[in-house]
Amino acid sequence: MLDRFATPLLRTPLQAMARLLVRAGVGANAVTLAGFGVGLVAAILIANSAYAAGAIALLTSRLLDGLDGAVARETQPTDAGGFLDISLDFLFYASIPLAFAVAEPTTNALPAAALLAAFIGTGSSFLAFATLAAKRGMDNLAYPDKSFYFLGGLTEATETLAFFVAMCLWPAHFATLAYLFAALCAVTTATRIWWGWRTFS
Numbered sequence: 001m002l003d004r005f006a007t008p009l010l011r012t013p014l015q016a017m018a019r020l021l022v023r024a025g026v027g028a029n030a031v032t033l034a035g036f037g038v039g040l041v042a043a044i045l046i047a048n049s050a051y052a053a054g055a056i057a058l059l060t061s062r063l064l065d066g067l068d069g070a071v072a073r074e075t076q077p078t079d080a081g082g083f084l085d086i087s088l089d090f091l092f093y094a095s096i097p098l099a100f101a102v103a104e105p106t107t108n109a110l111p112a113a114a115l116l117a118a119f120i121g122t123g124s125s126f127l128a129f130a131t132l133a134a135k136r137g138m139d140n141l142a143y144p145d146k147s148f149y150f151l152g153g154l155t156e157a158t159e160t161l162a163f164f165v166a167m168c169l170w171p172a173h174f175a176t177l178a179y180l181f182a183a184l185c186a187v188t189t190a191t192r193i194w195w196g197w198r199t200f201s
Contacts, residue, residue, distance in 0.1 A: 010066055018070035028072035032085050035064030039092035046099035046168065055168035058096070062161050065089065090123055096164050100174050111178035118182035121189035122155060129196045154188045155181065
């Protein structure tokens, strides 16, 4: 929901950083892989209860995730790059609840499982819509820079990042935050399914 407001605010600084990377010969795929690598470091830190360091790595990872698209637009976006980006994004998002479950399995395992199940709903509805939208040649004017049709919802990247950071800041409240975010993801899934059914009928 907040991505459409956050994206314009970040576009100018990301473009400036992207130009520097392009001049240094750094490609978009390298930035994507670096962002995923830092994201895995964040998960490892969280799994070892290093929550503050995990939050810093998490934010760094998402900065790189926004930067790879800016680098691609400064050079030449490719379908392969878009595929790599979205695939690694989903793996990163799944790694964070898992990390909290590893850190405190007794209290965190069930809420982490609930959140991961909710992520399946948001991810599958997102990708199913994008697949059929591509088949029909649909364009999303709200997110023209995306490699595929980007279907929004109540919980998008900005909300996910905010909840992940909150979990790192208040790890004792992970269960409450996880269940709350899972409920919000369920709303997103329901609205995406309704919108997809209505659009393709």
